[in-house]
Amino acid sequence: MKKWNTLLLAALAGIGLSGVAAAQAINAAGATFPYPIYSRWFDAYHKAHPSIEINYQSIGSGGGITQLKAGTVDFAASDRPMTDEEIKECKYRPLHFPTVLGAVVIAYNLPSVKVDLKFDAQLIADIYMMKVKKWNDPEITKLNPGVKMPSTDILVIHRSEGSGTTFIFTDFLSKTVPEWKSKVGADQQPKWPGGLGEKGNEAVAGYVKQTEGAIGYVELAYVLQNHMQSGIVKNGAGHFVRPTIDTVTAAAAGAAKSMPADFRVSITDAPGADAYPISSFTWMLIPSTIPDANKKTAITGFLEWMLTEGQKIAPEAPLYYAPLPANVAAKEKAQIKLVK
Amino acid sequence: MAATAIAAGKSRKSRNLFVALRGGDEIAHLITLVFAASVFLVTVFLVWELWVHSAPSRHKFGLGFLTGTDWDPVQEIFGALPYIYGTVITSVLAMIVAIPLGVGAAVFLAELAPTGISNTCTFMVELLAAIPSVIYGLLALFTLVPLLRSYGEPFLKASLGFLPFFTGPSFGVGYLAAGLILAIMTLPYIISISREALLEVPRDQREAALALGATKWEATSQVVVPFARLGIFGSIFLALARALGETMAVTMVIGNDPSIHMSLLAPGHTIAAVIANEFAEASSAMQISALIEMGLVLFLITIIINALARLLVIATSRKGTAHAA
Amino acid sequence: MNRLRYRKFVNSVMLGMTGIFTVFTVAVLFLILGYLVYNGGKSVDWNFFTKLPAPPGETGGGMANAIVGSAIMVGLAALIGIPVGFLGGIYLAEFGGKTVGFAVRYTADLLNGVPSIVIGIFAWTVIVVPMKGFSALAGGFALSLMLIPIALRTTEQFLLNVPRSLREGALALGAPKWRVISSVVVPAASKGILTGMILGIARIAGETAPLLFTALGNQFWAHSLNEPTNSLPVVIYTHAIAPYDEWHRQAWAAGLVLLGMVLLTNVAARWILARGITVQKG
Numbered sequence: 015m016k017k018w019n020t021l022l023l024a025a026l027a028g029i030g031l032s033g034v035a036a037a038q039a040i041n042a043a044g045a046t047f048p049y050p051i052y053s054r055w056f057d058a059y060h061k062a063h064p065s066i067e068i069n070y071q072s073i074g075s076g077g078g079i080t081q082l083k084a085g086t087v088d089f090a091a092s093d094r095p096m097t098d099e100e101i102k103e104c105k106y107r108p109l110h111f112p113t114v115l116g117a118v119v120i121a122y123n124l125p126s127v128k129v130d131l132k133f134d135a136q137l138i139a140d141i142y143m144m145k146v147k148k149w150n151d152p153e154i155t156k157l158n159p160g161v162k163m164p165s166t167d168i169l170v171i172h173r174s175e176g177s178g179t180t181f182i183f184t185d186f187l188s189k190t191v192p193e194w195k196s197k198v199g200a201d202q203q204p205k206w207p208g209g210l211g212e213k214g215n216e217a218v219a220g221y222v223k224q225t226e227g228a229i230g231y232v233e234l235a236y237v238l239q240n241h242m243q244s245g246i247v248k249n250g251a252g253h254f255v256r257p258t259i260d261t262v263t264a265a266a267a268g269a270a271k272s273m274p275a276d277f278r279v280s281i282t283d284a285p286g287a288d289a290y291p292i293s294s295f296t297w298m299l300i301p302s303t304i305p306d307a308n309k310k311t312a313i314t315g316f317l318e319w320m321l322t323e324g325q326k327i328a329p330e331a332p333l334y335y336a337p338l339p340a341n342v343a344a345k346e347k348a349q350i351k352l353v354k
Numbered sequence: 355m356a357a358t359a360i361a362a363g364k365s366r367k368s369r370n371l372f373v374a375l376r377g378g379d380e381i382a383h384l385i386t387l388v389f390a391a392s393v394f395l396v397t398v399f400l401v402w403e404l405w406v407h408s409a410p411s412r413h414k415f416g417l418g419f420l421t422g423t424d425w426d427p428v429q430e431i432f433g434a435l436p437y438i439y440g441t442v443i444t445s446v447l448a449m450i451v452a453i454p455l456g457v458g459a460a461v462f463l464a465e466l467a468p469t470g471i472s473n474t475c476t477f478m479v480e481l482l483a484a485i486p487s488v489i490y491g492l493l494a495l496f497t498l499v500p501l502l503r504s505y506g507e508p509f510l511k512a513s514l515g516f517l518p519f520f521t522g523p524s525f526g527v528g529y530l531a532a533g534l535i536l537a538i539m540t541l542p543y544i545i546s547i548s549r550e551a552l553l554e555v556p557r558d559q560r561e562a563a564l565a566l567g568a569t570k571w572e573a574t575s576q577v578v579v580p581f582a583r584l585g586i587f588g589s590i591f592l593a594l595a596r597a598l599g600e601t602m603a604v605t606m607v608i609g610n611d612p613s614i615h616m617s618l619l620a621p622g623h624t625i626a627a628v629i630a631n632e633f634a635e636a637s638s639a640m641q642i643s644a645l646i647e648m649g650l651v652l653f654l655i656t657i658i659i660n661a662l663a664r665l666l667v668i669a670t671s672r673k674g675t676a677h678a679a
Numbered sequence: 680m681n682r683l684r685y686r687k688f689v690n691s692v693m694l695g696m697t698g699i700f701t702v703f704t705v706a707v708l709f710l711i712l713g714y715l716v717y718n719g720g721k722s723v724d725w726n727f728f729t730k731l732p733a734p735p736g737e738t739g740g741g742m743a744n745a746i747v748g749s750a751i752m753v754g755l756a757a758l759i760g761i762p763v764g765f766l767g768g769i770y771l772a773e774f775g776g777k778t779v780g781f782a783v784r785y786t787a788d789l790l791n792g793v794p795s796i797v798i799g800i801f802a803w804t805v806i807v808v809p810m811k812g813f814s815a816l817a818g819g820f821a822l823s824l825m826l827i828p829i830a831l832r833t834t835e836q837f838l839l840n841v842p843r844s845l846r847e848g849a850l851a852l853g854a855p856k857w858r859v860i861s862s863v864v865v866p867a868a869s870k871g872i873l874t875g876m877i878l879g880i881a882r883i884a885g886e887t888a889p890l891l892f893t894a895l896g897n898q899f900w901a902h903s904l905n906e907p908t909n910s911l912p913v914v915i916y917t918h919a920i921a922p923y924d925e926w927h928r929q930a931w932a933a934g935l936v937l938l939g940m941v942l943l944t945n946v947a948a949r950w951i952l953a954r955g956i957t958v959q960k961g
Contacts, residue, residue, distance in 0.1 A: 037899075037902060039899065039901075039902055039906060041812070041813075041906070041907060043895075049735070050734070050735055050736065053734035053735060053898070054734045054736075056734075056898070057733070057734045060899075067898075067899040067900075069896075069897045069898055069899055069906075069907060070898070071895055071896050071897075071907065073634050073635055074635050076635040076636075076637050077634050077635025078635075079637065080634075080635050080636060080637050081634075081635075084808070084811070085811045086807065086811055086812050086813060147523075167523035167524070168523070169523050169524075169525055174610035174631050174632075175631055175632055175635055176427065176632075176635050176637055199428075201428050202637075203427050203428065203637075204428070205424070205426055206611075208611070208613070209611065209621075210525055210527065210609045210610065210611055210621045211609065211610030211611055211612075211621070211623075211631075212610065212920070213610070213631055213920060214920070214921075216917075216920060216921035216922060216923075217920040217921065219921075219922035220920050220921050220922040221527075222922075223922045224500065225503060225525070225526060227523075236922060239735065239736045239922075239923065240922045240923065240924075242922075332736060378855050378857045378858070379855050379856045379857050381857070382769075382774075382856070382857035382860065383770075383774045385766060386766045386767065386769045386770035386773070386774055387770050387774065387779070389762065389763050389766035389767040389770065390766070390767035390770035390771060390775075390779070390783045390831075391779070391783070392763060392767070393763060393764075393767050393783055393786060393787050393790070393827055393828075393831060394782050394783050394786045396790070396824070396827075397786035397787070397789050397790045398786065399805075400790070400793065400798075400801045400824075401789075403801055403804050403805065404797070404800070404801070407800075407804055454700075455700045455703065455704065456700075456704075458696060458697040458700040458701075459697065459700040459701040459703075459704050461697045462694075462697035462698050462700065462701045463701060466694060466697065466698065467701070475701060475705055477949070478705050478708050479704055479705065479708070481708060481942060481945060481946075482704070482707065482708050482711075484878075484881060484882070484885075484941055484942065484945045485711065485885075485938060485941065485942075486884075486885025486886065486887070486912060486937060486938070486941060487885070487886075487887065487888075488885070488887040488912045488915050488916050488934075489711075489715070489885070489915070489934050489937065489938055491916070491919065492915055492919045492930055492931075492934050493711060493714060493715075495919055495920070496919075496927075497714065538707055541704055541707075542704075545704065569686050569687060569689070569690035570690055570694060571689060571690040571693045571694055572686065572690070575693070595792060598794075599792075599793075599794030599795070599796070599797075600794075601794065601795060601796045601887070601888040602887045602888060602912075602916060606916070606919065606920065626794060626796045626888070629796045629797075629799075629800070630796055630888060630891055633799075633800070633803070633891070633892050634891065634892040634895070645800075646800055649794075649796065649797040649800050650797075652794055652796075652797065653793055653794065653797050656792050656793070656794060657789065657792060660788070660792040664788070
């Protein structure tokens, strides 16, 4: 008898839940880098179109691409472009849609230091190669004269899983520091010389926020939403640049002019006096063929919204993602038509 | 004649079977057998799936998988040693802390405490065993880790820093944090089972020792505990098996660093933690295969430890904790 | 100090230490409860039980879908695990042949010892991959695998505890074996079996690892059993490691709710067993 009761309850629960307004559910997964803006977008879009629910799981760029290849999600998100091999492994060729521009920020936790610390690529590389071990190391004080640095250990934090944010970070270091390029290289999950691994931008930010002496690389929105300290980084032109909407947009200026047709491009270490050197596009990876007509309509509808309304939301506080350059957005609108 | 005899025999047999089936007993037997067999089948299927899906990794790396130290998804080179090391170290550390605490508490509850207190305390200790792993992780993250980072680890470095086990920056997370939270999680098993083993020691053993002039402690430590040692060892192995397979609490405090470190203050990784971290986003079939192979390794380790535990506990109950007096 | 005084001193010290160890262990339980009640109590509100998760940085969200998701998956697991364990246990206790009985018991123990993350892997290969998607079905299946050995062993154990005289009396009255089992033996053991089942369900309700890559997660309501589904243990994990204070609040609240359910279930089950409330065969 108990068995029948349970069965009945389960059936009712299933029916009851499915009765919720014949909603169109879309499953997506991927990067943690743009998660703050994506969750805001999907929430706003759902309020505007209550029958469309886009469930986004922030498991990392590597995870998004893997699930897209496996066919378990309707679309994915990544901070690094897919390689040709990865594209071949997908059932339907994925199209890259840049969504916003973001900045990878050097976040740290030093309550006694009241100013923003200056970093350059060599210093960041040396810290992550475990050569610079204490906060009062001469390499740091040289760049930050007059700042009283504590003698505590530097606790290095990186990502524990395949991460697009890591790719952007290591891509920047590989372009600017030859030793990094040969020893570690640019990848979503390199062999880290040392330090702690945390899962997702969320956990890196979480750990740095709670741990004095910690340093990590996270997207700007996490730093701003959680009132964390961040560094000023020297760019290719020799200027120390803060990560802001303007400096990130400046980094994209060159790429905006010469954007390739498939939108796969890297803008780290971009030229320009005001360019923030660790900037990047982040992409939504949409299959070029979506068999389910309802899903296709929902997804293409969202993409159009994203390129117009979504771009207005991106730079709002405390998100501060830079919107796409106008000509890039226009090209993408044309690409939407390619989704069948 | 023969034909009709055979025909008659056949119909009688089938009639008997039919009657037996309609009788209900055979149906009950059949149904329950099917369900019981399904348990057997699903377990066999599980082991088989693990074996099959780990094949690419097993063939590529062979036994070198267990000794390899590189975990490189880019180059598709996978070695399990740092994870095996981390799993073993954190579990051993947990046992070092939990065994004296657990056996000591069991001694108190079995020998010293009045029955009422003993039963109440045991009940509360058993509730500790019911707390989900993720809640231990949640608590460890916000209480144990900051305590270790600000006080515990600096203290250890200051006092014992000359030993290679206590060097390096104070992350708060790492082998030490994982070992400590595992100790707390496995304590209830040691206490509960050891207490039962101690309670089963016959009274005359204690009384004989006391009659010879031993203090209560001497009687307990030199007579009662050795008498119950099989059961106590059984509880330790059971706790060890639990510690080895523990996932969530460890993932949250181990630091996720796939290297081998001597210092307990350093971050590390365990088999369960890396599977939890990387499985959903493994980028290549070889990586998934390697992760599944590690799941297989972990499973084999826990099978062995569990088997030992069962043997010891069975030996205890069957022989009645006996050894020749 | 003479020998006797020394021995007495050691006696007091060592016995005192065992007492301290016990106090420490019990204190840990109270610390855990206290911490959760304090931090969780501050954070649990009506929103928590009724609202869906809000984007990071915004307040006012809740974990309604995680609570329901957990309930659904535990329910699924019970739907599969309880019949299998119960009927299998009846086989072992009442009909069991030597070889089959040994094989089933051994593999059930094996299954019981499988680390929960490995159970997750199995459910992934068997359900997620062929069905090309994460789902509550996969999560419920994984949890059922953890429930089956518990249900099996509990049923067998309590059935074996029923005195032979009860069985023989019924058989003497002419009842067929299956009738004896269903009308006499099972009801006599029902209290213990029920307790065991409840404890098993409480155990799987708190499991996280098997759900990580089977049910994944969902900000919205899952509309069918075939979609990714949120669950309490998983949201505790993802929210605890994040930097947002609001998320930490939610994690504490979820932790309190989960722990409360698990502990209350445990206490209730043991109370049933101890007090001897007989359950009518329903």
